[in-house]
Amino acid sequence: xxxxxxxxxxxxxxxxxxxxxxxxxxxxxxxxxxxxxxxxxxxxxxxxxxxxxxxxxxxxxxxxxxxxxxxxxxxxxxxxxxxxxxxxxxxxxxxxxxxxxxxxxxxxxxxxxxxxxxxxxxxxxxxxxxxxxxxxxxxxxxxxxxxxxxxxxxxxxxxxxxxxxxxxxxxxxxxxxxxxxxxxxxxxxxxxxxxxxxxxxxxxxxxxxxxxxxxxxxxxxxxxxxxxxxxxxxxxxxxxxxxxxxxxxxxxxxxxxxxxxxxxxxxxxxxxxxxxxxxxxxxxxxxxxxxxxxxxxxxxxxxxxxxxxxxxxxxxxxxxxxxxxxxx
Numbered sequence: 001x002x003x004x005x006x007x008x009x010x011x012x013x014x015x016x017x018x019x020x021x022x023x024x025x026x027x028x029x030x031x032x033x034x035x036x037x038x039x040x041x042x043x044x045x046x047x048x049x050x051x052x053x054x055x056x057x058x059x060x061x062x063x064x065x066x067x068x069x070x071x072x073x074x075x076x077x078x079x080x081x082x083x084x085x086x087x088x089x090x091x092x093x094x095x096x097x098x099x100x101x102x103x104x105x106x107x108x109x110x111x112x113x114x115x116x117x118x119x120x121x122x123x124x125x126x127x128x129x130x131x132x133x134x135x136x137x138x139x140x141x142x143x144x145x146x147x148x149x150x151x152x153x154x155x156x157x158x159x160x161x162x163x164x165x166x167x168x169x170x171x172x173x174x175x176x177x178x179x180x181x182x183x184x185x186x187x188x189x190x191x192x193x194x195x196x197x198x199x200x201x202x203x204x205x206x207x208x209x210x211x212x213x214x215x216x217x218x219x220x221x222x223x224x225x226x227x228x229x230x231x232x233x234x235x236x237x238x239x240x241x242x243x244x245x246x247x248x249x250x251x252x253x254x255x256x257x258x259x260x261x262x263x264x265x266x267x268x269x270x271x272x273x274x275x276x277x278x279x280x281x282x283x284x285x286x287x288x289x290x291x292x293x294x295x296x297x298x299x300x301x302x303x304x305x306x307x308x309x310x311x312x313x314x315x316x317x318x319x320x321x322x323x324x325x326x327x328x
Contacts, residue, residue, distance in 0.1 A: 005289045008034040008068035008092075010059055010083055012046040015097060016074035019124075020050050022281040029289050036062035059083055063090035070120070070288060073097060076166065078173045078325075081106040084121070088113045093120035095288050098186075099178045102325060104311040111304045120291060122284075122299045123307045125186055129283040131274040132257040133190070134301070136241070136248060139272070140191060144262060146245030148191055149223050153184035153239035153254060156212075156230030163207055167231055171326050175209035177202075177317060181229035183255040185317075186310050187239055188217060188225035194309035196220050202321035203232070210323050217313070 007023055007030055009016050016035075023030045032052050037043040040057030047055035056062045062071065063086050070093040073083045077099050084096045088110065100123045101107040114121035127133055140148060156176070159167050166172040167179060189195070197218035202210040211232045217225040228235065239254035240247060246264035250257050259273035284302075291299050298304050318324065 002293055004029060004031045005292055006031055006033045006067055006069045008032075008036065008062045008065060008071045009046075009052075009074065010036050010062055010071050010087070011074040012037045012042050013074060016046070016072070017049075019072055019074065019281050019285070020046075020052075023285055024050065026282055026285060030285060034062055034065050034068055059086050063087045063092055068092060070095060070292060072124070076172060077178060078102055078171070081110060084110050085113060088117060088119050088121065091117065091119055093288075093292060095122050095124050095284070097124045099173075099182045099314065100307050100311060102173050102178075103328060104308065104315045107308055107311040111308060114297065114304070118297055120288075120297045121304060122288060122291070122302050123304075124281075124284055125302050125307070126281055126284045127183060127186060127255045128190060128302045129287050130257060131283065132259055132272065135272055135274065136260060137190065139248070139262065140241065140243075144245070144264070145241065145243030145247055147221070147223075148241060148243045150242045151188040151191060151223075151225040151239070152227070152242075153187045153225070154228040154230075154235040155180040155183045155237055155255065156228065156233045156235030158234050159231030163205070168205055168207055168209055170208050170323075173325055174207070175205075175211070175323055176213050176229040176231045177210050177314060177323070180231070181213060181215070181227070181317070182310065182314065184225075184227040184229065184239070185215070185217075185313050187254065188227060189306065189310055189313065191241060192217075192219055192221075192223050192225065195225070195313060198313060198316040198320065200317040200320040202323070204322065208323065210318075210321055213317065213321060215317055 034054040036056040043055035071087045073096040195217035199216040202213040212230040215227040239250040262270040
């Protein structure tokens with residue numbers, strides 16, 4: 001049997017807790033051996049909660065831990081560049097939460113560092129690792145709907161009114177686009193690649209972050225994607241892919257789907273379903289574990305070039321709507 005992959009968790013917020021809980025559900029393949037926070041007290045509390053043997057009050061201590069095989073970076077995205085970069089500099093493989101970084105420049109810096117050092121790096125884009133989405137890619141590649149012509153996807157919720165909340169704070173990389181819009185953009189680019197044209201419009205907050213954003217992406221092939229994200233409206237959270245010979249529809253929660261429906265002229269609708277938890281982070285963890293055991297420094301499911309392309313699109317959208325963060 002191959003030994004377990006030993007994880008270190010960097011940060012102690014809600015997403016870190018969810019990921020750690022899912023790792024604990026993979027006892028044959030993974031164990032969590034260390035956690036780090038900006039304060040030792042916070043790290044110790046997290047470690048006690050999940051039975052993690054070592055707690056550190058600094059990121060550098062985790063990066064230097066020789067018993068850690070890979071680090072999951074779950075800080076706010078404004079800190080991804082610094083946290084992931086510190087681990088990569090120490091030779092530690094990294095799984096970094098989405099959005100990968102604040103902007104494409106920071107993303108390119110991390111990817112360049114990982115490739116220079118020959119160290120594994122992957123964005124935690126769980127949608128790409130979903131068995132349902134992987135099946136979608138196969139169905140589309142097999143020509144089931146012909147040539148893809150349009151993609152529709154949205155992600156919106158009613159967010160906080162407090163201007164001091166991170167979602168409304170420019171210094172925290174706030175707004176709908178980076179937290180939620182990354183999903184529909186990544187979904188469209190999974191199928192069509194990086195767009196040739198980007199158009200966008202948005203409602204901005206008094207603080208200068210996007211509250212409600214619409215995007216129209218275009219490709220030289222003639223394909224288009226109509227996407228939206230919001231932190232002021234509860235949108236359907238659905239997605240569809242239409243082609244010259246049919247279409248595919250995802251129900252609410254397309255970013256962690258339980259299935260999809262294929263529609264083709266002259267045929268009954270076909271349902272595609274995969275058993276198991278739709279919202280599990282175990283799929284992305286399993287891909288990291290597979291890559292590490294195989295000696296791969298990049299994942300074919302979540303390629304770094306694809307992550308960079310998504311970040312460039314997000315930058316282009318922000319440029320079109322006038323959202324700029326401090327220090328950019």
